[in-house]
Amino acid sequence: MSVICNNGGFKYVVKCFICTIGLVVLYICIEVFVTDGNGPILESISSMKFYGQAEKPKIAIIVVTHRDGTGQYSLALDSIKCYCQARGYEFILIFNDRNEKCGQRDITFQHFFRRHCHVANEIANSTINYFLFIDADIGVVNPKRKIEEFIDPKFDMIYYNRFYNQEITAGSYIAKNTNWTIKYLRDYANYETKLPRGDHGKDNGGLHAYIAEVLFPKRPIEIASCWMVYNQSRNHNDLFTFEACIQTLLGIDEDISGRIKIFKKGTGWCRDSWLTNSLWNSTTDFMIHGWKNSRMINYTEKELPLTIRERDRGRWYNPYAGPLDLSKCTPGNDTWNFDPNIQTTVERIREKLDKYYAQFEMDKINRLSRLSWYFQKKTEPPKKT
Numbered sequence: 001m002s003v004i005c006n007n008g009g010f011k012y013v014v015k016c017f018i019c020t021i022g023l024v025v026l027y028i029c030i031e032v033f034v035t036d037g038n039g040p041i042l043e044s045i046s047s048m049k050f051y052g053q054a055e056k057p058k059i060a061i062i063v064v065t066h067r068d069g070t071g072q073y074s075l076a077l078d079s080i081k082c083y084c085q086a087r088g089y090e091f092i093l094i095f096n097d098r099n100e101k102c103g104q105r106d107i108t109f110q111h112f113f114r115r116h117c118h119v120a121n122e123i124a125n126s127t128i129n130y131f132l133f134i135d136a137d138i139g140v141v142n143p144k145r146k147i148e149e150f151i152d153p154k155f156d157m158i159y160y161n162r163f164y165n166q167e168i169t170a171g172s173y174i175a176k177n178t179n180w181t182i183k184y185l186r187d188y189a190n191y192e193t194k195l196p197r198g199d200h201g202k203d204n205g206g207l208h209a210y211i212a213e214v215l216f217p218k219r220p221i222e223i224a225s226c227w228m229v230y231n232q233s234r235n236h237n238d239l240f241t242f243e244a245c246i247q248t249l250l251g252i253d254e255d256i257s258g259r260i261k262i263f264k265k266g267t268g269w270c271r272d273s274w275l276t277n278s279l280w281n282s283t284t285d286f287m288i289h290g291w292k293n294s295r296m297i298n299y300t301e302k303e304l305p306l307t308i309r310e311r312d313r314g315r316w317y318n319p320y321a322g323p324l325d326l327s328k329c330t331p332g333n334d335t336w337n338f339d340p341n342i343q344t345t346v347e348r349i350r351e352k353l354d355k356y357y358a359q360f361e362m363d364k365i366n367r368l369s370r371l372s373w374y375f376q377k378k379t380e381p382p383k384k385t
C-alpha cells in the first residue's frame with residue numbers, strides 16, 4: 001500500500017503504464033509495417049467490421065461428384081486441393097450418391113439437383129461460415145487470389161453470370177451458413193419436380209425459374225410470361241430465351257433482394273477456358289471451368305505462340321508446367337509452376353473478352369426480340385440466332 005501510494009511508487013506505475021502503451025503501439029506498428037496488416041489484432045478488427053465476427057470466417061470449397069469423377073477431373077481437383085492447403089480453406093468432397101436424406105423419398109433426384117441437396121445437408125451440419133460450391137471440372141490458375149474477395153456477408157447466396165449467354169451459373173456459388181440458405185438449397189433441389197417437359201436445362205435452367213419465384217413472389221404475372229417460353233422450350237435456343245426473360249426481371253444491379261447477389265458477366269471468380277483458347281492472365285483470372293481430363297490436349301512447337309481464337313469448346317491446355325505435388329502445397333505457397341505458353345498479357349485477354357461481351361449482348365437482344373413468338377400460335381419455330 002505505502003509503496004504504491006508514495007511518490008516513488010506512483011512514478012513507477014505511470015512509467016509502467018506508458019511503457020505498456022508504448023509496447024502495444026510498437027506491436028501494432030509491427031503488424032502494420034512488418035506483417036502488412038496480417039497480425040491478429042488488426043485482422044480481428046477488420047474481420048469484426050466486415051463479417052461481424054472477430055475470428056476470420058471459416059471457408060470451405062465443396063465439390064459434389066459421382067464416384068468415378070475423381071479420376072475424370074483429377075487435375076482440376078488436385079488444383080483445388082492444392083489451393084485449399086495453400087490458403088487454409090477446407091476442402092470437402094462429397095460423392096453424389098442417393099441416400100436417405102437425398103433421393104430415397106418421393107423425389108428421385110436427378111444427378112444435378114441432388115448435388116444441392118448434399119450441399120444443404122453439409123452446411124446444416126457444419127460450423128464453417130462460407131462454402132464455395134464448384135463443379136468438379138473447375139480448377140485454379142491464380143492461387144494468389146482469395147475467395148474472400150467475392151464474399152459479401154450481407155448476402156446468403158452469391159452467384160455469377162456466365163460469360164457466353166444470359167445464364168446465371170448454377171455450377172458455382174458461395175453459400176453463407178444460415179438457416180435461410182439451407183432451406184433455399186433444399187427447396188432448390190426439390191424444384192426438380194416443377195420443371196417443364198422439353199429442354200428445361202436441368203439445375204441451370206431450373207435455377208432461373210426458382211430464383212424468380214424466391215425473389216419476386218409478388219410478381220406472378222411477369223414470371224408467368226417467362227414461363228410461357230419455358231413451357232415451350234424444345235432446345236437451347238428456347239431455353240436461353242427463357243433465361244434472358246428472367247434476366248430482365250433481375251435487372252442490372254448485382255444486389256437484387258438483399259439475400260442474393262449475382263456478379264455480372266466477367267466479374268465473378270471463374271470463367272470458361274475456351275473463351276480464350278485456355279490462355280490466361282493473373283490480373284483477370286482466378287478459376288477456370290472446363291477441365292475434363294479426357295479433353296485435355298497438347299500443343300506442338302509449330303503452334304506456338306498459341307492463338308487466342310476459340311477452337312473447340314471442350315478441349316483445353318494444361319496451364320501447369322509439371323505435376324502439382326500436393327505434398328508441396330504448404331500454407332502460403334502461392335508460387336506454382338505454370339507453362340508460360342499458356343499465359344498471355346492482360347491486354348490480350350481483355351480485348352478478346354470485350355469483343356465477346358458485345359457479341360453476347362447482341363445475342364441477348366436477339367433472344368428478347370423472339371419472345372413474342374412464344375405468345376402466338378405459330379407452326380414454324382423461330383429461326384435460330
Ligand SMILES: *[C@@H]1O[C@H](CO)[C@@H](O)[C@H](O)[C@H]1NC(C)=O
Binds near residue numbers: 121124125
Ligand atoms: C453430421 O456429421 C456427423 C459426423 O460426421 C454425422 O455422424 C451425422 O450423421 C451428420 N448429420 C447430418 C444431419 O448430416
Ligand SMILES: *[C@@H]1O[C@H](CO)[C@@H](O)[C@H](O)[C@H]1NC(C)=O
Binds near residue numbers: 179
Ligand atoms: C436455425 O435452425 C436450427 C434448427 O432448426 C435452430 O435450432 C436455430 O435456432 C435456427 N437459428 C436461427 C438463427 O434461427
Ligand SMILES: *[C@@H]1O[C@H](CO)[C@@H](O)[C@H](O)[C@H]1NC(C)=O
Binds near residue numbers: 196224225227228231
Ligand atoms: C406451364 O405448364 C404448367 C404445367 O402444364 C402449367 O401448370 C402452367 O400454368 C404453365 N405456365 C404457363 C405460363 O403457361
Ligand SMILES: *[C@@H]1O[C@H](CO)[C@@H](O)[C@H](O)[C@H]1NC(C)=O
Binds near residue numbers: 296297298
Ligand atoms: C500430352 O502429353 C502428356 C505428357 O507428355 C502425355 O502424357 C499425354 O498423353 C498427352 N496427351 C495427348 C492428348 O496427346
Ligand SMILES: *[C@@H]1O[C@H](CO)[C@@H](O)[C@H](O)[C@H]1NC(C)=O
Binds near residue numbers: 328
Ligand atoms: C508450391 O506448390 C507447387 C505446387 O505443388 C510446387 O510445384 C512448388 O514447388 C511449391 N513451392 C514451394 C516453394 O514449395
Ligand SMILES: *[C@@H]1O[C@H](CO)[C@@H](O)[C@H](O)[C@H]1NC(C)=O
Binds near residue numbers: 280281343344
Ligand atoms: C499478365 O499481363 C501483364 C500485363 O500485360 C504482364 O505483365 C504479365 O506478365 C502477364 N502474365 C501473367 C502470368 O499474368
